[in-house]
Amino acid sequence: MTIYLHDVPLPEARKRFESALVTAGLWGLLEAEAIPLDQNAVIRVLAEPVWAKISSPHYHSAAMDGFAVRSDKTIGALPTQPVLLKFGGYDEIQATVYIDTGDPLPEWADAVIPIENVEPLDDHGHPAIDPRHPAAIQIRAAVTPWSHVRVIGEDIIASQLVLPAGHTLRPVDLGAIAACGHESVRVARKPRVAIIPTGSELQPIGTHACRGEIIEYNSLVMASQVRLWGGDTTRMPITPDVFDDIKKRVEEASLEHDLVLLNAGSSAGSKDYSASVIETLGEVLVHGIAVRPGHPVILGMIDFHHGDIPKRIPIIGVPGYPVSAALTGELFVEPLITKWLGRIQAEPSHITATLTRKVTSSPGDDDYMRVVVGRVGNKILAAPLSRGAGVITSLVRADGIAVLPRGTQGLPAGENIKVNLFRPVTDLENVIFAIGSHDLTLDIMAQYLAPCDRRLTSANVGSLGGLIALSRNEAHLAGSHLLDPDSGEYNVSYVEKYLPRRKVKIVNLVGRQQGLLVQKDNPKRIESLEDLARSDVKYINRQRGAGTRVLLDYYLDRLGIAIDDINGYQQEEFSHLSVAAAVSSKRADCGLGIAAAAGALGLDFIPLYKERYDLIIPAEFFSDDLLSPLLELLVTSEFQQAVLSLPGYDVTQMGSLMAELG
Amino acid sequence: MTIYLHDVPLPEARKRFESALVTAGLWGLLEAEAIPLDQNAVIRVLAEPVWAKISSPHYHSAAMDGFAVRSDKTIGALPTQPVLLKFGGYDEIQATVYIDTGDPLPEWADAVIPIENVEPLDDHGHPAIDPRHPAAIQIRAAVTPWSHVRVIGEDIIASQLVLPAGHTLRPVDLGAIAACGHESVRVARKPRVAIIPTGSELQPIGTHACRGEIIEYNSLVMASQVRLWGGDTTRMPITPDVFDDIKKRVEEASLEHDLVLLNAGSSAGSKDYSASVIETLGEVLVHGIAVRPGHPVILGMIDFHHGDIPKRIPIIGVPGYPVSAALTGELFVEPLITKWLGRIQAEPSHITATLTRKVTSSPGDDDYMRVVVGRVGNKILAAPLSRGAGVITSLVRADGIAVLPRGTQGLPAGENIKVNLFRPVTDLENVIFAIGSHDLTLDIMAQYLAPCDRRLTSANVGSLGGLIALSRNEAHLAGSHLLDPDSGEYNVSYVEKYLPRRKVKIVNLVGRQQGLLVQKDNPKRIESLEDLARSDVKYINRQRGAGTRVLLDYYLDRLGIAIDDINGYQQEEFSHLSVAAAVSSKRADCGLGIAAAAGALGLDFIPLYKERYDLIIPAEFFSDDLLSPLLELLVTSEFQQAVLSLPGYDVTQMGSLMAELG
Numbered sequence A, B: 001m002t003i004y005l006h007d008v009p010l011p012e013a014r015k016r017f018e019s020a021l022v023t024a025g026l027w028g029l030l031e032a033e034a035i036p037l038d039q040n041a042v043i044r045v046l047a048e049p050v051w052a053k054i055s056s057p058h059y060h061s062a063a064m065d066g067f068a069v070r071s072d073k074t075i076g077a078l079p080t081q082p083v084l085l086k087f088g089g090y091d092e093i094q095a096t097v098y099i100d101t102g103d104p105l106p107e108w109a110d111a112v113i114p115i116e117n118v119e120p121l122d123d124h125g126h127p128a129i130d131p132r133h134p135a136a137i138q139i140r141a142a143v144t145p146w147s148h149v150r151v152i153g154e155d156i157i158a159s160q161l162v163l164p165a166g167h168t169l170r171p172v173d174l175g176a177i178a179a180c181g182h183e184s185v186r187v188a189r190k191p192r193v194a195i196i197p198t199g200s201e202l203q204p205i206g207t208h209a210c211r212g213e214i215i216e217y218n219s220l221v222m223a224s225q226v227r228l229w230g231g232d233t234t235r236m237p238i239t240p241d242v243f244d245d246i247k248k249r250v251e252e253a254s255l256e257h258d259l260v261l262l263n264a265g266s267s268a269g270s271k272d273y274s275a276s277v278i279e280t281l282g283e284v285l286v287h288g289i290a291v292r293p294g295h296p297v298i299l300g301m302i303d304f305h306h307g308d309i310p311k312r313i314p315i316i317g318v319p320g321y322p323v324s325a326a327l328t329g330e331l332f333v334e335p336l337i338t339k340w341l342g343r344i345q346a347e348p349s350h351i352t353a354t355l356t357r358k359v360t361s362s363p364g365d366d367d368y369m370r371v372v373v374g375r376v377g378n379k380i381l382a383a384p385l386s387r388g389a390g391v392i393t394s395l396v397r398a399d400g401i402a403v404l405p406r407g408t409q410g411l412p413a414g415e416n417i418k419v420n421l422f423r424p425v426t427d428l429e430n431v432i433f434a435i436g437s438h439d440l441t442l443d444i445m446a447q448y449l450a451p452c453d454r455r456l457t458s459a460n461v462g463s464l465g466g467l468i469a470l471s472r473n474e475a476h477l478a479g480s481h482l483l484d485p486d487s488g489e490y491n492v493s494y495v496e497k498y499l500p501r502r503k504v505k506i507v508n509l510v511g512r513q514q515g516l517l518v519q520k521d522n523p524k525r526i527e528s529l530e531d532l533a534r535s536d537v538k539y540i541n542r543q544r545g546a547g548t549r550v551l552l553d554y555y556l557d558r559l560g561i562a563i564d565d566i567n568g569y570q571q572e573e574f575s576h577l578s579v580a581a582a583v584s585s586k587r588a589d590c591g592l593g594i595a596a597a598a599g600a601l602g603l604d605f606i607p608l609y610k611e612r613y614d615l616i617i618p619a620e621f622f623s624d625d626l627l628s629p630l631l632e633l634l635v636t637s638e639f640q641q642a643v644l645s646l647p648g649y650d651v652t653q654m655g656s657l658m659a660e661l662g
Helices: A010-023 A171-179 A218-229 A243-256 A274-281 A322-341 A392-397 A425-430 A441-452 A462-471 A492-498 A529-533 A547-559 A576-584 A595-600 A628-633 A637-644 B010-023 B171-179 B218-229 B243-256 B274-281 B322-341 B393-397 B425-430 B440-452 B462-471 B492-498 B529-533 B547-559 B576-584 B595-600 B628-633 B637-644
Strands: A032-036 A066-069 A083-086 A095-099 A111-114 A119-121 A136-139 A161-163 A184-188 A192-197 A232-235 A259-263 A282-287 A298-306 A309-318 A350-355 A366-376 A379-384 A400-404 A416-421 A431-436 A455-460 A477-480 A504-518 A539-542 A590-594 A604-618 A657-661 B032-036 B066-069 B083-086 B095-099 B111-114 B119-121 B136-139 B161-163 B184-188 B192-197 B232-235 B259-263 B282-287 B298-306 B309-318 B350-355 B366-376 B379-384 B400-404 B416-421 B431-436 B455-460 B477-480 B504-518 B539-542 B590-594 B604-618 B657-661
Touching (some): A010 A282, A010 A309, A010 A322, A083 A095, A161 A171, A161 B393, A171 B322, A171 B393, A192 A218, A192 A243, A218 A322, A218 B171, A243 A259, A243 A274, A243 A309, A259 A274, A274 A282, A274 A298, A274 A309, A282 A309, A309 A322, A322 A392, A322 B171, A350 A366, A350 A400, A366 A416, A366 A425, A366 A431, A366 A455, A392 B161, A392 B171, A425 A431, A441 A628, A441 A637, A441 B161, A462 A492, A462 A604, A492 A657, A504 A576, A504 A595, A529 A547, A539 A547, A539 A576, A547 A604, A576 A595, A590 A595, A595 A604, B010 B282, B010 B298, B010 B309, B010 B322, B083 B095, B161 B171, B192 B218, B192 B243, B218 B232, B218 B259, B218 B322, B243 B274, B243 B298, B243 B309, B274 B282, B274 B298, B274 B309, B282 B309, B322 B393, B350 B366, B350 B400, B366 B393, B366 B425, B366 B431, B366 B455, B425 B431, B440 B455, B440 B595, B440 B628, B440 B637, B462 B477, B462 B492, B462 B547, B462 B604, B492 B504, B504 B576, B529 B547, B539 B576, B547 B590, B547 B604, B576 B590, B576 B595, B590 B595
Parallel strands (some): A192 A232, A192 A259, A259 A309, A431 A477, A539 A590, B192 B232, B192 B259, B259 B309, B350 B379, B431 B477, B539 B590
Antiparallel strands (some): A032 A184, A066 A095, A066 A111, A083 A136, A119 A136, A282 A298, A298 A309, A350 A416, A366 A400, A400 A416, B032 B184, B066 B095, B066 B111, B083 B136, B119 B136, B298 B309, B350 B416, B366 B379, B366 B400, B504 B604, B504 B657
């Protein structure tokens, strides 16, 4: 019995899959079909090159509103020696007619003189009343043959290559294809992909999920991905973890599709039936791939009969964690669809960036790390996001992905890495890197800055961590609420110590209430810091360097409470919300934090201390255009009101300059 | 009577339009609507921020397949001192159960030990047969609390900002929104845009267009653009150039749409009714904008009643030339739709590139120049494409657009310009710049190279022009067929002269037949170069520096024919196909060129001379990975057969190295 997987390296997995597809005749353009140009041809992929059937324009025409002439009749015209051409046609006495832009050039003509360059005259030699129907025109310069004429084939010449096969159609392409005489276009048929969500714990979107139940959204994410890549999708109903049910569903899906994605059950847990179903219906090529996240992938083939015809189609067992599922789509489904469409695929846009912190990596795997990318001063920085396979917000927040290749144990901070980007490079210039202490108002700020084309990205490393990041030029600003135990003053002495000789502005964001977050109705009757020493109370702490930790230690010291007496003092979380989540889930009975975090998760809050939370901003960024919408925001009553809607905040000093250092 | 327009600068035009829209209450989010998450929510734009309703995960769960334990029961476990935990639950004697990844953690547990890190034992202390249902497990290391547990809120904490308003939804976003408790999402309603093609000369796609008729495809291009930008579109039937018909159509379109695009008739020609229709129905804000191409734009507002309610919507008179129409879409329609959707719009990706040739520009206008961009050696180059407003292939071929701002007379070659890119920057690394003489096999080559992720871009500047471009490092290779009149040898002496001290390889592409292209059935009985001196024969020439021109002059000299005797010798075209088009359209009776060009346009061909057409490739590019698919292609029989399907080619030396210089 398999209890864990023997992962094969990605290139080997790809080779096995590709070779099975080649054997099945499925490693190339799936099928071509003709569609009318005007029926959603955009984003479809050309199955054949488009050659011009006719030239465009297909007749000589006027490029300007003006008078058609024979150029040889204008020879000798000079400012001082105008030539007069009789209006009305071309014969012994007449020599010109008026034509609009786009009108066919008369057979006898070989040039057009724009209306603004002639003098239309009436029978008496006066300016004509209707300049387009004069008796004659007077011109004061000769014209060269074919001037202001769009000649046949100016745009496209019959037989020319207009677009290559494999090209993804854009709006202007449709125009060019129509212009050269086509009304339909041969494109690759859309691959049909079935997505089967399996799992007894799964509930459809829109139901209330109880403990042990999970909202099924992987099939939605995968279906949306496949459609963007150019496929058609069927989301099958949720199938419980029953071998026969899954087998039946896969058989059913095979009949009408080109590819089956069987989601979850792809590992080797006790209820993981994907591998055995695939083995029963066909062949497991690979079970387990050395990539993180996403290693329990299955690649296989399903055999069946369609009528009397034996058929074989690929199936992919997709891991259940959302990040793994999305990554499996990118690693295996997108390349397959691209191949089936015959699409010419550009290499993803990438950039070299400096890693903001040390990362570790499993040396046996290719590790796909999600990062936020932005520019701070002259450096392009990549800040790693959560590595968890279950953290879909890491994909939502990511600007790109960096691969830590097999054989790497990890990388130190400051290392240069290649990041494959999800967004255009220029977009990264609008990222504001906030680092340091976490405060909920930063979320609101991010929301308010978005319409100003600024993306505020905040990393929560605690107040001290923020100052250190500023000293390394790895952020534009740091949120900080560090209390100096000696002076009772906030932030200034810390900034002087950690950012010496640096010009820095300290701007107040909020005043806020710190206190104890306790469970609803406070069952353990926790009232003050003294209660933390009780043996029946489990505390959850903040990490070293967090302003809240400094505050705790300051008051514990003043109260004479020993940290060894606090059960859970060693358990650290990195944000107020994480502390609130720990209390809400009963991992702990209480934690020090802000009122807003308690309010967010429906906890009770015991107010204890008021503190100041400032933004520490190096002077060069303070005056930078990047930050100006943020600084302006702080003094708008709209934003201040939004902050006041959260419990425990004071905005009386918001936006005030508290200190200027350096 | 207006006969030409007084263009206003773009910023002024935008200001007038915006101010009218503000007054009408139409400069902002149009409307919000709730849509189910699983109904094509991708690419829709959030009308409101998404805040997490619930945490995700919403219960503690196993992060790995393994055994749920209480961490305090593992204290003291060491490799030499294993701890034994009885299997089956948690009470006086039992201390563990098996759970799969994703299963809820039992209330009593606070950690999971992965199955591969334990020794499952049976009642006799032997390895258990079913490792997931042992009698006990033996562990040799203590675990820390909450290890291998996905704690509540690991991904999303209730109340957190998940996505800001204005965000364009991607597949992973749908997952995050579902995960945090939503089943629907509030997005901006799609703006409804009516597109009215007008013009008596227009014919629908799929009809045969006679002389003076044009296939109407602007409405297709614009509708496709609008849909990509996030709008819904109605393409109205073609309306002839009749004031009342157009007026009626605009009134009809106004009722059900947010914006009307009235295509063509926007200038001041005799059949241009757009301005007067708009004036009758509402207000013309701007008529004529100082941009090229596309200056005859009308911006206006239409007033009407919907039932009893007075309404006002914007209308844009869009110029008829296809490039102008597409550009008008980008300048006015896209920003308006973006505003109506409330979408956060990233600045377009751009790059600085060196202009390959001198360009002139009308100083009164912002001039939007289409360019091909690629890298040659260390230089990023921008090669201008046709500037004509009628040349839609210039948009098809373009990698980006550069603006020559008002006040500029033009720019010299070698100038650095900013290019707004249509493609990802990395895509530009795959562009092969071919320059020089034109040959139809280059089109076929482009088609064959596309699947190898190489874009072959050829600029036709004649053989000599190609060598000069190589000397300036502005191309990777040049097609050349320059005959040395003294030696009768091809290319070598020219390369020695124009690329001295440069390592260069000369590789044969084809042998080909040059001859006279004449009208079908050769009505003028043209048989040889001597006929060019006949007074009833009109010749069309190639430009100076073209190999074909060199060939002509060589044989004229040998035959003793004076160029002054040739009618049309001064008329120059830049490619074989253009010469063929000139003959086909009867602008000329004959021209010297290749058989394939005659074949392409159904002309007769009088074969005269055989010549060699080579690729001139600097050694550094010859050995570069970029060109290797091209060099490999030359020796495949598939490509050679494709070339032989054209008339007049000889492939016996294709791919052979003819000379190595330097």
